[in-house]
Amino acid sequence: MLELLIVIGRALALALRGHRELVLENLALRQQLTVMRRTTNRPHLATCDRLFWIGLARIWPNWRTALVLVQPDTVVRWHRDWLRRRWTRRSKPRPDGRPPIDQQIRVLVREMATANPLWGAPRIHGELRTLGVDVSERTVSRLLERHPRPPSQTWKTFLSNHLASAASMDFFTVSTLTGRVLFVLVLLSHHRRRIVHVNITDHPTATWSAQQVIDAFPDDTAPGWLHRDRDRIYGDVFQRRLAGMGIGDVVSAPASPWQKDYASYCTSLV
Numbered sequence: 001m002l003e004l005l006i007v008i009g010r011a012l013a014l015a016l017r018g019h020r021e022l023v024l025e026n027l028a029l030r031q032q033l034t035v036m037r038r039t040t041n042r043p044h045l046a047t048c049d050r051l052f053w054i055g056l057a058r059i060w061p062n063w064r065t066a067l068v069l070v071q072p073d074t075v076v077r078w079h080r081d082w083l084r085r086r087w088t089r090r091s092k093p094r095p096d097g098r099p100p101i102d103q104q105i106r107v108l109v110r111e112m113a114t115a116n117p118l119w120g121a122p123r124i125h126g127e128l129r130t131l132g133v134d135v136s137e138r139t140v141s142r143l144l145e146r147h148p149r150p151p152s153q154t155w156k157t158f159l160s161n162h163l164a165s166a167a168s169m170d171f172f173t174v175s176t177l178t179g180r181v182l183f184v185l186v187l188l189s190h191h192r193r194r195i196v197h198v199n200i201t202d203h204p205t206a207t208w209s210a211q212q213v214i215d216a217f218p219d220d221t222a223p224g225w226l227h228r229d230r231d232r233i234y235g236d237v238f239q240r241r242l243a244g245m246g247i248g249d250v251v252s253a254p255a256s257p258w259q260k261d262y263a264s265y266c267t268s269l270v
Contacts, residue, residue, distance in 0.1 A: 024060040050078045101143070105135060109143045120144075159190070165224035166190040166250075169213070171204065171231070185209065187216045189223070206235035213241065225250050 031052055053075045057063045064072045105128075112124050119127075121141035128135055159166065169187045176182065183204045187197040197216030201208060217223065225248040228234055242249050 024056065024063070028056060028060075028063065050075075051082075054079045054082060101135070101139060105133060106143055108133070109140055110145070113144050162225050164191045166227060167196070167217075167223040167225070168227040169209075170229065171233070174200075185212055187212065190227075204233050206233060206237040209233055210238045210241035213238075213245070213247070217245070217247075222247050224248060227252070230254065 031049065053063070057075055057079065063075075108128070109124060112127065113119060116123075121137055121144060124144075125135070125137040125140045128140070153161070167187060167189050169185065171183050171185055174182045174184055180202065182200050182202055185197075185199050185201075185204070186195060188195050197212060199212050199215075213226070222245045224246075226242060227250045229252050239249055
């Protein structure tokens, strides 16, 4: 190791004089010669030798020309293995984290909630702060027991019960020969899966969409429910118009493809 440090020191002195390529090649050959001297049969490269070649490969483009003991792919593999071990150590989960809630605090929160059924998490959190217990309101809400709610009807049951009084609407786009994009609105009745209204525009707005609902259901033919997706085109103007016509606004839940209406399926096929 001392000999290697001496060689590196001499090389740095030469590099400062402007002989960078010569210094790097000389340094590479001397390092391999050092390895050959300390072995009798097959050369054995220690960790410091591997780190030397990994560093040399990063600063000298012609490092392969001076490599004799091993293949250049071996040096590349050393570097990849070193990077893999380095990032593995950095990716290990740290033991640090939020300390667990004391069992006495858990019991105290449950006793306060049982003795005062009308108290919620904010009130219990305030009482705990009065007692000198330092705990967040979110933690208190997690410690409270969840009272199960009665099960609501499923989406399939809702459609079956209101099939005769339900409709749906959706947009799809059409490209013209000149590259113009047109928006096609389709309103469809769920009872017979019948298209009741179709219209085209190049700039759909909430006001325009609300007017199409009025045109599709004149007089007293408005359905009880109108199913739509979560498009931003259905703004406040559209929702107020539906409420004025007595139509229930049914919006699909996020990331729920099974709640797609018939109109959505028709537009997706187009």
